[in-house]
Amino acid sequence: MDVRLSTEQQALRESVARVVDQLAPHAVGEIGNAERTSKLDAAVASSGWRELRLGDDQGDPLATGVEAGIIAEEFGRGLADVSFLGPTMAAELRRLAGAAQSESAETVAFTSDLSSIAIAADGQLSSFVAIDASGCSRALLLAARSDGNFLAEVDVASDEVGLDLTRPSSTLGSPASLEPSGRSISDDDLMRWTALGLSLTCADLVGIMQGAVQLSTDYASQRRQYGAPIGSFQAMQHMLADAFVMMEGSRSVTLHAAWAVDALHPRDAVGAASVAKAYCARAARDVCETAIQVHGGIGNTWECLAHVYLRRALLSSDIFGGAGNSLDRVLQHYGIGA
Amino acid sequence: MDFGDSPEESEFRLRLRGWLQGNNPGLPTSSTDDDYWKGAAAWHRSLFGAGFFGMSWPTAIGGQGLPSVYDVIVDEELAASGAPPRPSLGYLVQGILEHGNEDIQARFLPGIISGRERWCQGFSEPDAGSDLASLRTRADRQGDDYVITGHKVWTSYSDDAEWCLVLARTDQEVAKHRGISAFVVPMHQPGIEQRPLRMINGMTKEFGEVAFNEARVPAVNMIGGPGEGWRLAMTIVSHEREPGELGYVARYTKVVNELTRRVRVNPSGFREDQVRDLGWAIVEVEMLRLHVRRRLSDRLNGISHGPEGSVDKLLMTWTEQSLGHAALSIGGIAHGGGDDTALNTYLYSRAQSVMGGTSQIQRNLVAGRILGLPSS
Ligand SMILES: Cc1cc2nc3c(=O)[nH]c(=O)nc-3n(C[C@H](O)[C@H](O)[C@H](O)COP(=O)(O)OP(=O)(O)OC[C@H]3O[C@@H](n4cnc5c(N)ncnc54)[C@H](O)[C@@H]3O)c2cc1C
Numbered sequence: 001m002d003v004r005l006s007t008e009q010q011a012l013r014e015s016v017a018r019v020v021d022q023l024a025p026h027a028v029g030e031i032g033n034a035e036r037t038s039k040l041d042a043a044v045a046s047s048g049w050r051e052l053r054l055g056d057d058q059g060d061p062l063a064t065g066v067e068a069g070i071i072a073e074e075f076g077r078g079l080a081d082v083s084f085l086g087p088t089m090a091a092e093l094r095r096l097a098g099a100a101q102s103e104s105a106e107t108v109a110f111t112s113d114l115s116s117i118a119i120a121a122d123g124q125l126s127s128f129v130a131i132d133a134s135g136c137s138r139a140l141l142l143a144a145r146s147d148g149n150f151l152a153e154v155d156v157a158s159d160e161v162g163l164d165l166t167r168p169s170s171t172l173g174s175p176a177s178l179e180p181s182g183r184s185i186s187d188d189d190l191m192r193w194t195a196l197g198l199s200l201t202c203a204d205l206v207g208i209m210q211g212a213v214q215l216s217t218d219y220a221s222q223r224r225q226y227g228a229p230i231g232s233f234q235a236m237q238h239m240l241a242d243a244f245v246m247m248e249g250s251r252s253v254t255l256h257a258a259w260a261v262d263a264l265h266p267r268d269a270v271g272a273a274s275v276a277k278a279y280c281a282r283a284a285r286d287v288c289e290t291a292i293q294v295h296g297g298i299g300n301t302w303e304c305l306a307h308v309y310l311r312r313a314l315l316s317s318d319i320f321g322g323a324g325n326s327l328d329r330v331l332q333h334y335g336i337g338a
Numbered sequence: 339m340d341f342g343d344s345p346e347e348s349e350f351r352l353r354l355r356g357w358l359q360g361n362n363p364g365l366p367t368s369s370t371d372d373d374y375w376k377g378a379a380a381w382h383r384s385l386f387g388a389g390f391f392g393m394s395w396p397t398a399i400g401g402q403g404l405p406s407v408y409d410v411i412v413d414e415e416l417a418a419s420g421a422p423p424r425p426s427l428g429y430l431v432q433g434i435l436e437h438g439n440e441d442i443q444a445r446f447l448p449g450i451i452s453g454r455e456r457w458c459q460g461f462s463e464p465d466a467g468s469d470l471a472s473l474r475t476r477a478d479r480q481g482d483d484y485v486i487t488g489h490k491v492w493t494s495y496s497d498d499a500e501w502c503l504v505l506a507r508t509d510q511e512v513a514k515h516r517g518i519s520a521f522v523v524p525m526h527q528p529g530i531e532q533r534p535l536r537m538i539n540g541m542t543k544e545f546g547e548v549a550f551n552e553a554r555v556p557a558v559n560m561i562g563g564p565g566e567g568w569r570l571a572m573t574i575v576s577h578e579r580e581p582g583e584l585g586y587v588a589r590y591t592k593v594v595n596e597l598t599r600r601v602r603v604n605p606s607g608f609r610e611d612q613v614r615d616l617g618w619a620i621v622e623v624e625m626l627r628l629h630v631r632r633r634l635s636d637r638l639n640g641i642s643h644g645p646e647g648s649v650d651k652l653l654m655t656w657t658e659q660s661l662g663h664a665a666l667s668i669g670g671i672a673h674g675g676g677d678d679t680a681l682n683t684y685l686y687s688r689a690q691s692v693m694g695g696t697s698q699i700q701r702n703l704v705a706g707r708i709l710g711l712p713s714s
Binding site for chain 2 (some may be wrong): 002003004005009065066116194213217220221227228229232233234236237238240241242244245248249251252253255256259263275278279325330331334335336338
């Protein structure tokens with residue numbers, strides 16, 4: 001047992017952090033700026049970070065859930081406004097199905113409440129949505145057939161929807177003929193895939209919490225009232241201390257969930273990831289709410305980054321289900337579920 | 339990065355598991371029952387005798403000289419078998435290892451670790467709680483001895499202890515933090531009287547108060563030099579805030595397992611809100627277990643005596659208090675008389691945000707020393 005990051009994993013974190021700190025938005029007005037996002041997108045593409053879950057010759061992923069989690073966390077911390085989660089989940093789906101690598105940038109489609117992957121029974125796509133769709137022209141979903149669930153592709157429509165300013169969702173294009181490819185996706189495959197998705201959304205939430213705590217700590221040190229920095233008032237200090245501690249607890253469960261993706265039986269990997277997601281989803285909302293409160297009136301304006309963190313946190317929470325859904329999974333895993 | 343056992347760790351885990359089959363004394367939960375404390379000394383000696391206590395301390399003082407992560411393996415196995423948790427005294431050992439000279443270490447550490455000698459900690463006073471540095475107990479040099487007079491309170495295990503680690507003022511002239519020294523004082527002497535206090539859950543073996551009336555202690559029992567008591571105290575309290583040092587993961591897991599078992603055998607006997615209260619406690623306890631794995635892994639880089647203990651203390655407190663609520667919810671209150679273990683587990687959990695420095699003090703420390711927020 002040694003849950004410290006390896007030297008290579010630390011180096012990966014540093015290189016992702018460098019890219020994010022240089023090219024991700026530092027103010028609300030910069031979000032969606034095409035010149036900057038295309039540079040960020042190019043840097044991410046050239047590093048191969050979205051391909052980590054493609055299969056090697058044996059069908060094993062090129063990197064573990066831990067490496068993928070490191071990237072997700074840094075993207076969350078820096079509010080990176082290019083896709084990562086969607087393409088990574090698409091790559092994992094192709095790997096599990098043994099399907100050929102895609103030519104175009106692609107993401108995955110979910111039910112519109114985002115609680116589970118889209119499974120099309122009759123070519124009807126209206127109730128589905130593609131997550132994390134920026135720059136993606138296609139989305140993967142499952143097509144249900146009598147002999148199992150198969151991977152299928154659809155076009156992504158260009159209209160962006162959803163709450164997260166950094167990771168727009170998208171509606172799906174006209175129902176293509178759902179042409180299945182690869183092997184059928186087994187229940188175990190789907191569990192493994194879910195464990196990866198839960199753990200990556202947790203990592204994103206940990207990063208968001210870190211970013212939100214940093215933003216608020218900086219502000220509390222500068223902003224003065226009553227002739228003193230507001231960060232010297234004990235009420236502010238205690239809220240921020242709680243936020244920091246929640247982030248640390250979240251980090252511990254998330255590291256375990258990321259490791260479990262590849263190291264444990266899929267059922268236990270989902271159990272570990274559900275514990276993590278319940279903890280992180282609850283914590284992240286609290287932490288982002290604290291960020292808004294610490295900023296006072298400004299925290300309630302569109303121009304303050306605090307709500308960008310909150311919105312991103314709400315999206316990451318809802319993907320695969322938030323605190324409540326995750327707690328249900330935990331109860332089931334411990335044999336006391338309804 | 340690996341949460342799994344190495345071959346050596348897994349061999350150790352299985353050996354401990356096998357040993358526990360024949361050696362679990364089946365004591366009640368430590369936090370609710372005086373009977374636990376009556377059996378605790380024998381349990382300590384038995385665990386130590388079999389080589390399952392003091393995993394990371396040097397072999398010269400009775401430790402096993404292994405990496406700290408073995409401690410969490412012990413906690414997990416103790417909980418899985420329903421055995422009592424390990425004795426919570428690692429913080430004393432860490433403090434003495436860091437600040438005691440060779441003589442002090444050789445005289446006292448083997449006795450603490452083996453369970454041959456019992457210790458208590460005389461820091462808090464009626465007028466010096468959170469503001470510990472304002473303590474007034476004084477120690478005055480007389481020949482080869484110091485003579486101690488003052489009043490300590492909330493002293494855990496004062497009734498059983500042979501030794502008390504006392505903070506006392508040896509210099510009245512200097513700034514308050516700098517005039518404090520630390521002594522290892524023999525409890526059984528005419529100048530000391532102790533009296534157990536009763537906790538809100540009815541226990542009398544948790545803490546007591548101790549009156550020092552010209553008690554004597556040899557000057558060679560001072561840990562560190564005169565005026566260095568504050569530094570020792572800060573090292574000790576930083577580790578007293580770490581669940582990995584206290585072994586509380588075993589205690590919490592044991593309680594959560596028991597509550598889970600109750601729901602499993604009688605699923606229709608509980609409302610959804612009760613089961614969800616338990617669910618959150620499961621999540622918290624699991625978080626703490628994994629957090630301890632992380633912290634003890636970090637010790638492979640060397641031990642730190644820094645402010646992270648305050649982060650851990652808050653996580654541990656939230657865990658214990660969420661578990662307390664789950665115990666209240668699932669166990670209920672025996673209004674007509676009967677088993678009141680769950681109620682007492684809940685009531686005891688309220689102390690966790692006070693002992694070892696209150697939650698407010700931990701937040702002050704996180705804000706100032708980790709976040710670097712300006713002081714008021
Ligand atoms: C079960 C148990 C076991 C204990 N065991 C021991 C032991 O073995 N040895 C030992 O020496 N002590 C022990 N203690 C004592 C413990 O360390 C003290 O109770 C604790 O430090 C608080 O001191 P106090 O009780 O005087 O409360 P006070 O310091 O009077 O605090 C009262 C309230 O005021 C708040 N407060 C105080 N100062 C501040 C501040 N600066 N900012 C914000 N809020 C503040 C506190 O958070 C608290 O809510 C034990 C306590 C308990 C409950």
